[in-house]
Amino acid sequence: MTLTIRDDARRDIQKDVDALTQHPRYFLVKAERARTYFPIIEKIFAEERLPDDFKFLALQESALVADAVSSSNAVGFWQFKDFTAREMGLRVDDEVDERMNIVSASRAAARYIKQCNHYFNNWIFALQSYQMGAGGVMRAVGEGNLGTRHMEITPDTYWYVRKYLAHKVAFEGAVSTKPTLQVSKMDGGGRTLAEIAREAAMDESKLREFNKWLKAERIPADREYAVILPTGEVVAGFGTLSTVSAKPAPETVAKQPVAEEAPINGIPTIRAQAGESIRMIAERGGISVTDFLHYNELTSDQTIGAGQIYFLERKKKKAEVETYTTRAGDNLWSVAHRFGVQQKSLRKFNGLNESDQVVAGTVIYLAGRKPAAGETAG
Incomplete structure (x- = not known):
């Protein structure tokens, strides 16, 4: 299939590229992970006959950190939830979590993407399915677009696809050099990592990393498990998902890993960490402070709430659901924020003025005008 990227979409993608590359140290660590793990992924994708470019998706999903965990409990290199991992043949239990195994997880990811492409006959839709599921993509694109052989990327193209293209652009040229660390694989054969470390004359703690x-002391013997054998120098930060900000967080605040948050109403989001200011979270999200305030309908004198979800793109004019019944503590901003809808749309739909207050038990219309008295909704 062929892609055409419109100029306005190129500008949006370039903003994401700039955000990915703006902190050289963090970018170089991610590039080193890619140089280290891509040869394994490329071999598996070739065996599975999956287009090689899908390897960049692992950078987008987990930054190639083995034990990355999202807020929705997706785990590992390819960010599988436990039930999906098991469906794809991965073992996830008290002894083994193959989502953290680059070999097993990459093969499962390849098969999942191929499965979606078999359904859609379109690699872009298969890519989109990795984030929102096949059912979500079908609802979004409709059966009439199955098998589309040419697609135009626009600013309205699903954010996950544009983000993927940004990762490919940002890292493609940075992964061509030889890594300082090489990894190979072997079958564990029911042994312990301590035994393998002694046989390979390597540091056991490095092997465990x-x-x-x-999770168990001994590798199960029920089937073949790929043990990764690292050789060479490990760069600082290689195995951790770290954050980068203009100012370090206070020493009393524990740094937390940044994980990709689930979109709300199709809009990419980010979760605020303890101690972050508006400037810091905007920078981490790769957008300006002005845009951050605008997208989240905030003013510069408001504070960021730790753990609160914020938007990285403009909220939409209507939600994916029709109505919401307010609860104690709700206000119009919180309802709009919960569903990724602009407050002015909610005022329009519900006939509210700027000064009107929302009380518990009120039915708020989220996707269209509230029926007038005597009308029937829909």
């Missing part, structure tokens, strides 16, 4: 998928 690259094999976090093993």
Whole structure:
């Protein structure tokens, strides 16, 4: 299939590229992970006959950190939830979590993407399915677009697809050099990592760092498990999902890993961390402070709430659901924020003025005008 990227979409993608590359140290660590793990992923994708470019999706999903965990409990290199992982043949239990095994997880990801492409006959829709599921994509694109062979990327193209293209652009040129760390794989054969470390004459703690998928002391013998053998120098920060900000967080605040948050109403989001200011979270999200305030309908004198979800793009004019019944503590901003809808749309739909207050038990219309007295909704 062929893609055409419109100029206005190119500008949006370039903003994401700039955000990915703006902190050289963090970017170089991610590039080093890619140089290290991509040869394994490329071999598996070739065996599975999956287009090689899908390897950049692992950078987008987890930054290639083995034990990355999202807010929705997706885990590992390819961010599988436990039930999906098991459906794709991965073992997830008290002894083994193959989501953290680059070999097993990459093969499962390849098969999942191929499965989606078999359904849609379109690699872009298959890519989109990785984030929102096949059912979500079908509802979004409709059966009439199945098998589309040419697609135009516009600013309205699903954010996840544009983000993927940004990762490909940002990292493609940075992964061509030889890594300082090489990894190979072997079958564990029912042994312990301590035994393998002695046989390979390597540091056991280093071996464990690259094999976090093993929770038990001994590798199970029920089937073949790929043990990753690292050789060479490990760069600082290689195995951790770190954050970068203009100012360090206070020493009393524990740094937390940044994980990709689930979109709300199709809009990408970010979760605020303890101690972050508006400037810091905007920078981490790769947008300006002005845009952050605008997208989240905030003013510069308001504070950021730790754990609160914020938007990285403009809220939409209507929600994916029709109505919401307010609860104690709700206000119009919180309802709009919950569903990713602009407050002015809610005022229009519900006949509210700027000064009107929302009380508990009120039915708020989220996707269209509230029926007048005597009218029937829909």
